[in-house]
Amino acid sequence: MREEAKNRCSWATKELEIAYHDNVWGVPKHDEEALFAFLILEGMQAGLSWYTILKKWDDFYVAFDSFDPNVIQHYDDEKIHHLMQNPGIIRNRLKINATIKNAQAFLAVQKEYGSFDAYIWHFTSQKTIHNKWKTKEEVPSSSPLSEKISKDMKKRGFNFVGPTIIYSYLQAIGVLDDHLSTCFKSM
Numbered sequence: 001m002r003e004e005a006k007n008r009c010s011w012a013t014k015e016l017e018i019a020y021h022d023n024v025w026g027v028p029k030h031d032e033e034a035l036f037a038f039l040i041l042e043g044m045q046a047g048l049s050w051y052t053i054l055k056k057w058d059d060f061y062v063a064f065d066s067f068d069p070n071v072i073q074h075y076d077d078e079k080i081h082h083l084m085q086n087p088g089i090i091r092n093r094l095k096i097n098a099t100i101k102n103a104q105a106f107l108a109v110q111k112e113y114g115s116f117d118a119y120i121w122h123f124t125s126q127k128t129i130h131n132k133w134k135t136k137e138e139v140p141s142s143s144p145l146s147e148k149i150s151k152d153m154k155k156r157g158f159n160f161v162g163p164t165i166i167y168s169y170l171q172a173i174g175v176l177d178d179h180l181s182t183c184f185k186s187m
Contacts (some may be wrong), residue, residue, distance in 0.1 A: 007184050008183055046059070139178050
């Protein structure tokens, strides 16, 4: 039996985007590995399309040791050189260096809060914010919440965590539910 067509957010048009939209985007995440991976991938996406990241998803996981911050914090010049030669990832030295710095900051936050999950979700009292946008044009690229978190993370030593990146990150990890009101995923 053929699946009935679903109304989705208008940005989800390609197969990878549809799978990401339907199964990942906006779903609350509390797993430390996932929270770190999405933070790094959102930073890697800066200036590029998310579709580019989706196409390279598996390569990122292999190249960055399954996004284990305990491993990444110790990357040295040899590892950075190796990553810069890897066509399966975004080969941007600033973003790679930020990944190492972010691993160190992530671990420091875990130590302070007990988990990064406790830290990132405390900004919304552990609750998802359900926005009810009608069109993709209504969805902002940043918000007072993303600005507040961005500022706090920068003070903690994170890089590539501007308000726009953090807004996208909050969407990806389900702190913000920005599914359009016409989308089947909207609550």
